[in-house]
Amino acid sequence: MEALLSILSIHWAIMGGSGTTFHYRFGEFEVSVEAGELRRRGALIKLHTQPFQVLLLMLKQPGETVTREEISRVLWPDGVFVDFDHGIHSAINRLRAALGDQAARPRxxxxxxxxxxxxxxxxxxxxxATITNSLRAYSPPAAEQEIPSLRRSILATQADLPKTPQxxxxxxxLLLQGMYLGFYVGALTNLDEIRQLFVEYGLDSRLWLIVxxxxxxxxxxxxxxxxxTLFRAPRMQEHYLRAWWALMIFDCGWALSPFLLLHHIQYGLAVACMAPxxxxxxxxxxxxxxxxxxxPRPEVEADLGLL
Structure with missing residues (x-):
């Protein structure tokens, strides 16, 4: 009887109790590359695409350092315009949560x-044998993919955005940055006209100083x-995303810039230009x-923060 129980225990460990062959086992966990599954004592643990790919990459070389560059090459193909560090941090955070691990006391x-x-x-x-080729090929069933919603943020996530070459x-x-530069230079070139416009409409002179x-x-x-952007500065995306809220306030203020042209355009046209x-x-x-x-890339939109 003990021998039979031992055989059944080994079978359960290898098959995960689900008829799935597991390629990796560590601690209480089993990983199947073909099925794209992470299980703990036979129970399926939900894990999305990028954290699963990171896990496979690390399991291939346990005890060795997997660099951020290696991870980014697996998660994103060449020509992708994303915040790599941000996405990697998020994928690691999600993976640690699935494993019940902590950055301060790693297991x-x-x-x-x-x-x-x-x-x-x-x-x-x-x-x-098939694990290397599966790193890029794996994609979870549609039912298990994360669907961004208003519960997380009213802002778009990377998963909401179209696939576009860098x-x-x-x-x-760059065109948007050039547009703003045009606004700034144009305003500074016509300060006297803008001041006169403010006087005509009875606006506070301090607004002119703000402009x-x-x-x-x-x-x-x-x-x-x-x-x-032109020189692809390292961590430029992260720096921009960190400063985005402050820049948004200024940009929304400069959305009123068409009204600085009321000497040349109609009021209705200024309103129409303000909307975009x-x-x-x-x-x-x-x-x-x-x-x-x-x-799917929902991970890139997690909170910015260093581990």
Whole structure:
């Protein structure tokens, strides 16, 4: 009887109690690449695409440091315009949550400062011949994919955005920065006319000073964003997303800039031009998150924060 129970126990460990062959086992967990499943003592644990891919990559080389560059090459193909560090942090956070792990007291996933991550503990591998090819091919069933909703944020997530080549995204982002530069330079060039307009409409003279000051201060900001995009500055996307809320306030204020042209255009046209300008800061944020990857990418939109 004990021998029979031992055989059944081994069968359950290998098959996970579900008829699925597992390629990796560690601690209380089993991983099936073919089925895209992570189980704990036979119970299925929900894990989305990117955290699952990171787990497979780390299980291939337990005890070794997996760099951020290696992870980004697996999660995003070439030509994708996303905040890599942000997405990697989020994928690791989700993976740790699924494993019941903590960054401060790691049991499975250890952070290697300024380099990447390391999988801790022994890993038993079985039937790994197809694992390498499965890293990119795996995609969870549609029912298990995360669907962004208003419960998380009223802002768009990367999963909501279309697949777009980096070149197209960069051009659109640069055009928006050029538009704002045109507003600032045009306002500074016509300060006397703007002041006269404010006097005619009985507006507070301090508003004129705000126009002049913000235009002068935001010119170098736009120059930085243009240079960062052209030269693909490291962590530029993360820096922009961190500063986005502050920039949004200024951008929404400058959405009123068509009214500075009331000496030349009708009031109705100024209102019509203002409407798309209100959306412009949100468009810039979306462009920062947009990429060409075909897989779901909800992870990129998690809270910014270092592990």
């Amino acid at each position: 499975y996933i250890e952070t290697v400062a300024r380099r990447g991550y390391r999988f801790l503990g022994p890993v038993e591998a079985k039937g790994t 070149r197209v995204v960069s051009i659109l982002f 002049m000051t913000t235009a002068a201060l935001l010119i170098p900001v736009r120059a930085f964003l243009i240079c960062g 300008l209100v959306y412009a800061p949100f468009a810039q944020r979306s462009l920062m998150l947009m990429g060409a990857a075909s897989q």
